[in-house]
Amino acid sequence: MSRLLLIAARNLLQHRGRTLMLGSAIALVTLLLVLLTSVSRGVQDTMLRAATTIATGHVNIAGFYKITSGQAAPVVTRYEPLVKWVRQEVPEARLVVDRLRGWGKLISPTASVQVGVRGVDIDAEPELARVLSIVQGDLRGLRRPNTALLFAKQAEKLAVRVGDTLTLSAPTVRGANNAVDVEVVAIARNLGLLSQFNIFAPKQTVREIYLLKRDTTGAIQLLLRDPSRAAGVAERLRAGLTRQGYRLLDAQAEPFWMKIPIVTREDWTGQKLDVTTWRDELAMLTWILTAFDTVTVVVVGILLVIIVIGVMNALWISIRERTREIGTLRAIGMGRGRVLLMFMLESGLLALGATTIGALLGVAGAHLLNAARIELSPGFAIFLMSDTLQLAVWPRAVVGAAALISGVITCFALYPAYRAARLRPVLALHDVG
C-alpha cells in the first residue's frame, strides 16, 4: 500500500537528525565493505593473472609417473588424447594448453639460481604475449630450441642480457644430472614472488633435459572464461577421468612440487593423474586472501552489530513516540500486518537508501584509489604480485554488499516492528480524565 510508504518516508524526513545519523553510519559501513571486497578482489585478480601466466591454469590436469615405487616424475604420459577429451568435456574453457614442468639450476659465469622451468609452446599461448611485459628481447625467440625467457630480477642476479648463454642443469628421474646450454632470448618485467623462481623455455628443451618422450607433458592447463567456476570444473574432471579409467591422486590443496616427496614415498608404479585448481597450486599465497577476507568479515560484522543496535533503538524510540498513532490506526481498522509493514518500510527505506549511497560512494572511492596508483611496499609487492594497489570493482559484490547490509538491518527491524504490530488499539484512547 503506497500510503504506508508515504508515511514511512515522511516519518524519516520528520526526524531528519536521527535519519541522517543512522543513514550515514549505514552508508559508511557499506562503503567500507565495498572497498574491502574490491581490494580483496583486486589482489585476487592480480595474483591470478600473474599466477596463470607463470605457474598454473585455472584448472590443471597433472600427475606423476613412477617407473619404480621409489621414483616419481611430475609428468603426464600419452597426454594428447587427454587434451582432446578435455576440450570436449569443458566447453567453458577458453584455452587448453599443455606445459612441461621442471626444476633445475641456472648457471652463469658469475652466479647461479634455482628455478622452476616452464616448458611452453609459445605459439599455443597467445596469452603470454599479452601478460608478460618484455623489457628486452623477443618472446618469439622461444620458438627456437635451447632458449629461455628470464625475469628481470634473475637476469640481474645472473648478470646476463639477451643473447648471453646460460647452462641449465637438472637431475633426471634416474638420478643423474643432465645439462643443456640455453640462450637468453627475452627478459620480462617482474611479476612478484613467482617470477623470482621461474623461467620459460621451449617444451622441447625441457624434454631434452629430462629425457622425456614426445608424448609426455607436465600438465594440461585450462583457462576458463569465468575463473570462479574452477572448483566445479575440477570436480567434473575428476569424476570424468575416473569414469575413463584413469587413476587419480586424492585432492590436496598444495602446489605440485610439494607433492613430489609424498608421492615418491607411496607404493605404486605407473601413471596417476592429479586435478588441481589455481587455488591449490597457490596454496602458499592464497592465505593472504583468506586472511584479508577474514579481517573484512570480522570488521564489517562488528560494525554491522553496532548499526543494527542503532536501527533497532531508533525504531523503539519511533514506536514509543508513536504509540498513540499506532493505537489510533489499529482502532480505525488497520490490521496488524499493515502496522508491521509500516515500520518495516521505514527501516527498509532507510537501509536501502543508505546502502545505495554507500555502495555508490564505495565504487567511486575504489576508482579514485586506482587512479591514485598507490605504491605497495616491496614486501607486499612480492606477495600481491603487483607494484601498485589494484582494486577490482565487481558489480555482483557491490550489489551483494548493499543487499547484505539492507537485509541484516531489515531482519533485525522485524522484532521492533512486530512488537509495534502487537500494540493494542485501546492505547489510542488513553487520555487522562
Add this chain to the structure above:
Amino acid sequence: MPEPLSEPPSAERIVQLEGVRKDYRLGAVVVPALRALDLTISRGEFSAIAGPSGSGKTTLLNLIGCVDVATAGRVTVAGQETGQLSDRALTRLRLFQIGFIFQSFNLVPVLTALQNIEFPLLLQGGIGRAERHERVRALLARVGLGDHAEHRPGELSGGQRQRVAIARALVTRPALVLADEPTANLDSKTGGTIIELMQQLNEQDGTTFLFSTHDQQVIKHAHRVIRLVDGQIAA
C-alpha cells in the same frame, strides 16, 4: 429480565450490552470499571454518556468500539458478539461499522487533512481514486474545511483538527460513530460548534452518534443521556 428468544435481532439495535462487567488488573489489585451493565443503542440515536471522571465512560466506549473486550457479559455490535471474535474480525468490524473521534484528535501528523480522511477508505480498499477523492472533498466541505485539504494537522487549530477527525470517522459511512470527550481539548465556543456539526450530520444522514462528556453545555445537545456513576448506569 431476559428478552424472549422469539424476538429477532433487531436491525434497529446497533449496540446491545447485557450484564457487562469490566475489571482492570493492576498487579494483584482488581479495579472494577464497569459492573453489571445493560444498555441498548438504536440506529439514528444521538446520545451522550455523562459522568464524572473515573466513572467508566472511556471503558464503556472501548467495549462498544471493539478495541477492548469485556471481563464478563455480552457485547453485541452490528449483530456480532465481540467476545467471540478474533483480532482480525474485530479489526474488520471497526473498519466497516465504526467511526472514531478522539479527545486528542489523533490524526496522523505526517499526512495532510485529505490523506488523513482518505486513510480508512484505503484500508477498506475497492474504491477508486476518483471516487475516494470526491467523497473526501465533499466531507471536507461539509465540515467547513474545503480550503484546508492540503494542510497537515500541525498547521491546523484544535477545532479544525477535530473537524478533520470527524470527517475521517464519517468517510466510511459507518453504522456507529463513537466520540470520547470530543470537546474536552477545545474551548467551549469551538466545542459547541463541533457538537452542532455532529448533530447536523446525525440529522442529515441518520448516522448513530454516541459520545461521552462531562460538560453540561454539550450534554444538552444529546437526545438521550446515559448517566454513569461508579461503573453503573444511574437511574
